[in-house]
Amino acid sequence: MAKVVLKKVEKQYPNGFKAVHGIDLEINDGEFMVFIGPSGCAKSTTLRMVAGLEEITGGEIWIGDKLVNDLPPKDRGIAMVFQNYALYPHMTVYDNMAFGLKMAKTPKDEIDKRVREAAEKLEITQLLDRKPKEMSGGQRQRVAVGRAIVRKPDVFLFDEPLSNLDAKLRVSMRVKITQLHKQLKAEGQTATMIYVTHDQVEAMTMGDRICVLNYGRIMQVDTPLNLYHKPANKFVAGFIGSPAMNFVVGTLEKTENETVFIFGENKHIVLPKEMREKVKSHIDKKVTLGIRPENIGNSLTNPEGDKNNFINGNVNVVEYMGNEEFLHFSIDGNDFTSRIESRKSLGLAYGGTGSFYFNMEKAHFFDIDTEENITL
Numbered sequence: 001m002a003k004v005v006l007k008k009v010e011k012q013y014p015n016g017f018k019a020v021h022g023i024d025l026e027i028n029d030g031e032f033m034v035f036i037g038p039s040g041c042a043k044s045t046t047l048r049m050v051a052g053l054e055e056i057t058g059g060e061i062w063i064g065d066k067l068v069n070d071l072p073p074k075d076r077g078i079a080m081v082f083q084n085y086a087l088y089p090h091m092t093v094y095d096n097m098a099f100g101l102k103m104a105k106t107p108k109d110e111i112d113k114r115v116r117e118a119a120e121k122l123e124i125t126q127l128l129d130r131k132p133k134e135m136s137g138g139q140r141q142r143v144a145v146g147r148a149i150v151r152k153p154d155v156f157l158f159d160e161p162l163s164n165l166d167a168k169l170r171v172s173m174r175v176k177i178t179q180l181h182k183q184l185k186a187e188g189q190t191a192t193m194i195y196v197t198h199d200q201v202e203a204m205t206m207g208d209r210i211c212v213l214n215y216g217r218i219m220q221v222d223t224p225l226n227l228y229h230k231p232a233n234k235f236v237a238g239f240i241g242s243p244a245m246n247f248v249v250g251t252l253e254k255t256e257n258e259t260v261f262i263f264g265e266n267k268h269i270v271l272p273k274e275m276r277e278k279v280k281s282h283i284d285k286k287v288t289l290g291i292r293p294e295n296i297g298n299s300l301t302n303p304e305g306d307k308n309n310f311i312n313g314n315v316n317v318v319e320y321m322g323n324e325e326f327l328h329f330s331i332d333g334n335d336f337t338s339r340i341e342s343r344k345s346l347g348l349a350y351g352g353t354g355s356f357y358f359n360m361e362k363a364h365f366f367d368i369d370t371e372e373n374i375t376l
Helices: 043-051 093-103 108-121 137-150 167-186 200-206 224-229 234-239 273-282
Strands: 004-012 018-027 032-036 058-063 078-081 155-159 192-197 209-214 217-222 246-254 259-263 267-270 286-291 310-320 324-331 334-341 353-358 364-367
Touching (some): 004 043, 018 043, 018 058, 018 217, 032 043, 032 200, 043 058, 043 155, 078 137, 093 108, 093 137, 137 167, 167 200, 234 364, 246 273, 246 334
Parallel strands (some): 032 192, 032 209, 155 192
Antiparallel strands (some): 004 018, 004 058, 246 259, 246 286, 259 267, 310 353, 324 334
């Protein structure tokens, strides 16, 4: 077991392009850390620097009590699972899983024990005599994970391991890897895992903590629930959550008894008491309101709601999801999405007008320049 520490880690390529800008991150012993961000945000580059597959140009990387900057991958105590499985096509599953141990001159009986234990954990015992071409993508990926487990590394690294699988397989493999992490931890074995994905559902359901990256910088590191409910900035707020958070620019103003947010053609939304104090430094300034689709409802979803915060909107599109509906509507040229249970959607359809309730208890405001969340 080991913790992983990145101190001021940088990556600059010979052409001068700087991919990673002084990342500081501490991944605890036994933690499941997920790196997430848009394409080109340097999540895979950062993982490859930890693995030793990419040279760092500044800072330090520690695995356990070892500074690994100049160590080759084989001496770092890591095992990596790739997106494309990377199995030897001419070898059986057993030989694929045993290969690294044979190279390390591990005794034959120990190899057999480790391979069969890993196969049992991943429910692939019946596949040990097969070759990769005889298996499905999900089975191959389990073999790739098994090959990592048998080595008993200090840290597991996963580089978008499920992106080649279909939707249903992704769900089952996601559950399998999460179970594996908990099982290894319960057994007192190596369980520190760093997992790169562009899929926020994977990140939210698998990670103990999530590191959100953008343009080679860390935007926020926190638990999945804190990222969702307490985003530090507009980028995190907009990136985490599906459908995405609604944003609208307007002005905060103070009346005699209330603080209100004004947008569009003089549409007013009243702020709750607890929020007034937090935003007082931004009175009479432009700000960005952020509100999640599930926090925009109607008279059925908010029967006791604040009657001040109902605003009429024109329905543009309704997406029927079965148990819920996504209503895309506009108010004075500003687009919003509301997420409402199907039985409470009031049967709104394209071209209709609905009265939408903005639950400001769950809303956020972001500084127009810095994009920092001023309501935390």
